[in-house]
Amino acid sequence: MYIIPFMTFLFITDELVLVSSETPVYNAKLPSRITALSGSCVQIPCTFEAPENELKNATSIFGFWMKNYPYPEPWALVVFNGSTNISKGFSHIEITGNLSQRECTTVFYDVMNNHSDSYYFRVEIKPHWKYSYLNPINISVSDSPQPLIFKPTDLKAVMEETTVSLSCSAEAPCPKQPPTISWSNIPESAHITTQLQEKPNKTQSVFSHMTFKASYMDHRKNISCTATYPRKTSKDSTVETTVMLQVLFPPKETRIKIDPSASVSVGTNVTLTCKSKANPSNNMIFYWHKRGQDNQLDLGEQLTFTVNRSSGGWYFCIAKNEHGIQMSEEIQLIVPELSVRLITGCVGGILALLLFLLATLLKRAQTARASSESIVRETDQDREQIDCIYVNDFIKRVK
Known part of the structure; x- marks a missing residue:
């Protein structure tokens, strides 16, 4: 609240009021601008200044809201009349603040685009004090919510x-x-x-x-x-x-990929690739090692070589960036030449043994057959001799 230091003048409201140069000016505290969402409500936070004695002696207090002008009809549309609790142009308007405590917070319900305008608050304290506050709030209604x-x-x-x-x-x-x-x-x-x-x-x-x-x-x-x-x-x-x-981190999930496979023959070209997640990754370094060898094999994401008899064994890689290092699990490269020869020799020996056993069985079968035929021949000769004896004896008796 402050005092206007001007000379006497007429201040026109809904009724003519004579104002002296010492008439105090009161303010309402509310945002100068607020954006509402169409189809929703909008709450206007509001407090106001008023003479202490008027509030103390008040028989009733009513709040009003005017559209586009601070004074009531016929100069402006009264969108809310607290004395009659009637809203115009809105489905419903409610003053939720306690007017006796100088609180005029108000909710405008179901606002639409045509409600965008400036609104002024006015208070009437019975029996005889009325005041329209000259600082409005501008309500802007939008179909889209405000950005987050x-x-x-x-x-x-x-x-x-x-x-x-x-x-x-x-x-x-x-x-x-x-x-x-x-x-x-x-x-x-x-x-x-x-x-x-x-x-x-x-x-x-x-x-x-x-x-x-x-x-x-x-x-x-x-x-x-x-x-x-x-x-x-x-x-x-x-x-x-x-x-x-964006997260910065040392190598993670470091592993090796073999191409063409983990089991290869002598003379095959093999490529080992070290895979790892890291950030940053554009400056990563990869080291290659083989179990049992002190010297580093190579640098780089890939290790390519032609397989010989000594290439078999366990390989691992180490990935490094500016935040740390990680070693992969070891992976085995198998060179199966010696194993194949051993298997071939074993198979050959088994086949030779089977052939020997088969030949032995055939020979035994032939021997058994020859023995059987000899017995049959001897039996036939004996039968012939017996038959001859019986025939000669028969002839003698006849004679």
Whole structure:
């Protein structure tokens, strides 16, 4: 409140009032501008100044809202009349603040695009004090929600195992129907808190805070924050923002790939490739080693050579970047020439043994057959001799 130091003048409202040079000027405290979402409501935070004695002696207090002009009809449209509780141009308007405590917070319901305009607050304290506040609030109605505020705005690369904090806030012009905030691609270690917060200008927003420990598995992960606004339309409105997480980490999951296979013959060209995940990866160094050999075999992601009899054995690689090193598991390269010869010799020996056994069985079978035929011949000769004796004896008796 302050005093106007000017000379006496006429101040025109809905009635003529004579004002002296010492007439105090009162203010209403409310945002100068607010953006509402069509099909939803909008809450206007508001407090006002008024004479202490008028409030103390008040028999009743009423609040009013005028569109585009601070004074009532016929100069401006009274969109809300507190004395009659009638709204014009809106489905419903409600003063939720306690006027006796100088609180004039008001909710305009079901705002539409044609409601975009400047609105002035007026108070009437019975029996005789009336005042229109000259600082308006400009309500702008949009079909789309306001963009989300994402922090940090510039997400830099973070080291593995460090704690990362992300926040996402969405305007809540209608705290009675606030937006819901959801996150996607959430890291396993994430902890999320969400709450309705009041901003310095007394408007509100939904604030969501997420913390997690960075893992190499989160590298290049797109983390999204989405706000969904309920409204009286066929579909809810959503707004989303996405950030890509960059994680710095030493080599992980280091392994060896063999081409063409882990078992090769002498004279075959073999390529061993060292695979590893790391960030940064453009300056990685790869070292090649063989179990039992002190000297390093080679440098580079690939190791290519022609297989000889001494190439068989266990190989491993070491991957290194600026953040650390990792050794792969050993992988065995098999050169099967000697094994094949041994198997061939064994098979040949078994075949020779089988042939020998077969020949022996055939010889025994032939011997048995010859013996049987000899016995048969001897038996036939004996029968012939017996037959001759019987015949000669028969002839003698006849004679």
